[in-house]
Amino acid sequence: ASLAALLPGRALSADKPLVLGFSQVGAESEWRTANTESIKSAAKDAGITLKFSDAQQKQENQIKAIRAFIAQKVDVIAFSPVVESGWETVLREAKAAKIPVVLTDRAVNAKDDSLYVTFIGSDFTEEGRKAGRWLVDKMKGNAGPINIVELQGTVGSAPAIDRKKGFEEIIAADPKFKIIRSQTGDFTRAKGKEVMEAFLKAEGKKINVLYAHNDDMAIGAIQAIEEAGMKPAQDITIISIDGVKGAFEAMIAGKLNVSVECSPLLGPQLMAIIKDIKAGKSVPKRIVTEEGIFPMEVAAKEFPKRKY
Numbered sequence: 001a002s003l004a005a006l007l008p009g010r011a012l013s014a015d016k017p018l019v020l021g022f023s024q025v026g027a028e029s030e031w032r033t034a035n036t037e038s039i040k041s042a043a044k045d046a047g048i049t050l051k052f053s054d055a056q057q058k059q060e061n062q063i064k065a066i067r068a069f070i071a072q073k074v075d076v077i078a079f080s081p082v083v084e085s086g087w088e089t090v091l092r093e094a095k096a097a098k099i100p101v102v103l104t105d106r107a108v109n110a111k112d113d114s115l116y117v118t119f120i121g122s123d124f125t126e127e128g129r130k131a132g133r134w135l136v137d138k139m140k141g142n143a144g145p146i147n148i149v150e151l152q153g154t155v156g157s158a159p160a161i162d163r164k165k166g167f168e169e170i171i172a173a174d175p176k177f178k179i180i181r182s183q184t185g186d187f188t189r190a191k192g193k194e195v196m197e198a199f200l201k202a203e204g205k206k207i208n209v210l211y212a213h214n215d216d217m218a219i220g221a222i223q224a225i226e227e228a229g230m231k232p233a234q235d236i237t238i239i240s241i242d243g244v245k246g247a248f249e250a251m252i253a254g255k256l257n258v259s260v261e262c263s264p265l266l267g268p269q270l271m272a273i274i275k276d277i278k279a280g281k282s283v284p285k286r287i288v289t290e291e292g293i294f295p296m297e298v299a300a301k302e303f304p305k306r307k308y
């Protein structure tokens with residue numbers, strides 16, 4: 001949709017540097033740190049003035065930050081919504097102030113999609129499917145049952161909802177796959193470890209597979225598995241998502257079987273879109289990041305090429 005059509009009446013001056021208000025989720029993972037770095041450096045390279053706010057994984061902090069950006073009359077607001085729901089009111093306030101909003105990384109489930117201009121980020125459902133397809137292939141010829149424990153991301157967040165959905169969609173084709181425990185680890189190493197300890201206590205050697213919605217939780221869980229006297233990636237097959245350097249290190253050490261890529265390097269694309277919006281160009285409603293999958297067998301070869 002073109003900005004002129006969406007937000008008639010708001011003139012963006014060509015001579016002053018653009019001001020972007022960005023509300024980040026927090027600093028919960030290695031992925032998030034790389035995402036923040038990408039946004040900060042891309043803003044600098046693009047000559048865009050960045051007002052950056054860290055919400056510490058709280059929606060109320062993001063809403064406050066967005067309201068502050070509206071009061072400061074920034075040119076564009078971008079944010080990575082911690083959870084999917086509950087954004088309509090504040091997005092309507094931005095629209096009334098004629099400030100375009102760009103979603104990065106995570107989606108909102110607002111019915112009115114005129115409340116944001118575009119959404120740049122990964123297809124989380126497809127990431128879940130990739131994880132599921134890898135497992136189905138790995139377990140070919142294994143009669144089962146295959147007992148899976150799942151470490152979910154932040155409750156109510158788009159990646160937690162979609163990665164669960166995509167994975168379940170694939171494994172549902174074969175009843176030998178059973179998710180025997182599923183709980184949130186909030187995308188952090190500490191919580192991943194804590195919840196895995198509880199899974200191990202309850203299920204012990206029954207656990208065949210761990211599916212973690214991000215690498216950080218898998219890395220925390222690996223510690224718990226080792227402390228329980230088991231061998232990660234051998235006694236328990238481990239699948240996670242992101243493809244951060246920490247995951248590659250774990251794969252090279254033989255402790256993680258596979259990581260599905262989710263790129264945090266959204267900064268340059270975000271700045272380019274903001275400039276297009278400023279220029280009144282029509283931008284796509286959805287921009288999907290292209291991503292791969294890295295099993296442990298290719299980790300050592302791929303590692304030197306990794307940028308995050």
Ligand code: AHR
Binds near residue numbers: 028031215
């Ligand atoms: O929204 C992307 C997810 O958020 C990443 O997979 C996770 O590591 C981060 O915290």
